[in-house]
Amino acid sequence: MAERFPSRMTSMSTVQLLFRDPHVLRHVFWLNPGNKDRPMAKLYRNNRAPLGNKITLVAGNSLPIKVEGLGSNRRHIVLKSRNPQLLTVSAVQVNDRMLEQSLRIEVRRDGVVTSQRTFLDAFLNDGTPALSKKDQTTAPLEVEVLPEIRLPADSTEVGMLTRMLLVENITPGLPGYSSSEVEECMKWMRFVFINRMQLGSEFFGAGKNINNLVEFVKAPNQVEGFANYPKLSTVLGDNLARYIEIANDGTHAKNKAFRDYIALAVATARLSESELGKDPCITKLYAWRTTGAASPGKNFVLFASKGGQDFYTLTDSFIKDSGKGGK
Template sequence: MKGLNSPGFTGRFNVFCGWGCAGGEAKGEEREASISELSDGYLESRSTQWGSTIDRRGFHLTKLLRNDGSVIGAQITLVAGDLLPFKVSGLGPDRRHLILMSDHPAAKVMPVSVNHRDVEQRLTLKVSGCGVSCHQIAHVEAYVSDERGHPLSRDLDTPRLTVQILPRLELPPAVTETGMLARMLISENAGPENTRFVSLDEAREAMQWMVVVLRNRLKLGASHFAAGRDVSTLEALIKAPNQVDGFEKYPSIGSLQQRLIDKVIKNANDGTHRLNKQYRDYLETALAVARSELWSADPCPTGLYAWRTNEAKSPGNNFVQFATKGGQDFYTLTNDFISKAQSRAEGRR
């Protein structure tokens, strides 16, 4: 018999195939495959028909895959209530599917389609929507099973999957000032998938500047901004006509603004979304600004008094553009207007 490195070796070998092979070939059938790699003493090959890696012992090396075919890494992040459909491609040393089990009560692996004649099995990783109030860690490990499907021992060839479980992010009640501010900040700012989104830092500054605008309007007098003489609180100002689009009938919010708010909350709480972290950071920033945990001094010497979407029409002749931040143009007022407004306010005292 010629050795692997001998001149007469053709680079082909036969793989003994059991019930684990794709298509359910009869046990004992031999199939020809080409050598692709020599590693750690194991002869590995790639079969174009089977589409998975097998070793010289004749069973398929397992891989955890997302439904789009991409490989699941050693660690993933999910949010309470998430469902992650995934596939396990390959078989255990007994030519049967491995059993995947979680060591955490909040994470459960559920079978969807398991057939030992198929190389691939479909499973779902379900994270409980209840009882997750803080960051938690779960581990999913693979086990070799007996003929009745009971786990026998851990399969050391399949790496452990670490699952970071995060609690859901919720908005404060709509009836609170914090809840109202949070909803307004989300609806008025450019989120992660918006073409005007620059960075999280710019979004944070834009949110902070918006709060500065609202407080400056109250301080100078809401009546100067067509909000009415009796407006003296943030809630009343946000609900006043010609102030914030979609919030005139708050807590009922305009459909366009509500859809945007719902989208941000949904994606921030969906660990399977490709931009989950960005949405989660964005929502957490809006909540922190609304709670005054992230605040900003007025960046403008004459004060900020308005904002508009970048390159939109100016709010009026008395406004002067100060800067663009996070896809928003921020405005101050002319010195003449501020002086007259302050004089009128002093005259009423």
């Protein structure tokens, strides 16, 4: 930690000290025994952003924080968890001669299956373990603890669909991201595979007699990176790992956005065909490409763009020639 003072006080005037280091102002102010307006303790993240009155963490998270300011007894406050089985606070660096102390909030990893809420209260350090007196000037910090997110097993159809929906859609933070558009887009992707299975796998490079969705998605050159599912291409695997990491890092700015994104993919993967609703295209959806990309083939006709993807149906003549009528 950077030194805030010179190691020995020299005989300089207060004004000279102020000009040397602006942080000295707070210390001189504080050390003046006649000063009743002591700075209250304030909680910050390590990047100096205020912690606020409420934070969200995920099971297994560890959050380093700073507390600036002392209690009314001129000693550092002690933060105590109301639920120490769920969440603890430990000291990293505490020195009553320094205005700032470093602490760490840690959440238990196992056994958190539902969202829970607890508080950290500030106590005056009276030198005893009992810590009976609260610091009335420091508001309790509310902590919401969320369970760890895990994807459905990759051996299941829901697991495969979830992974496909996650990597094929645009994600939070990318230009044009809208959760409502992506939700619709995910459903439309489900329709594409349902319709392809009904029309016949042989028309989409999957060979004949494939009536299993996982085998269908694994068809050569159909969905990038899924040819050897459940082994995904390295880049897809790394993308999924990144999404899950952010979703399980309560300290990340996009934590909620990615938790919602993953929840959306899981929910859409779980919908039954009847729950999906009606195919938006009267001639049914059969393909998608990144918006603006060239057509997936001469037998495909652009239907509409949704969530960063262009969705296609088939030409009437192709459907007729398929003998299935697409119905």
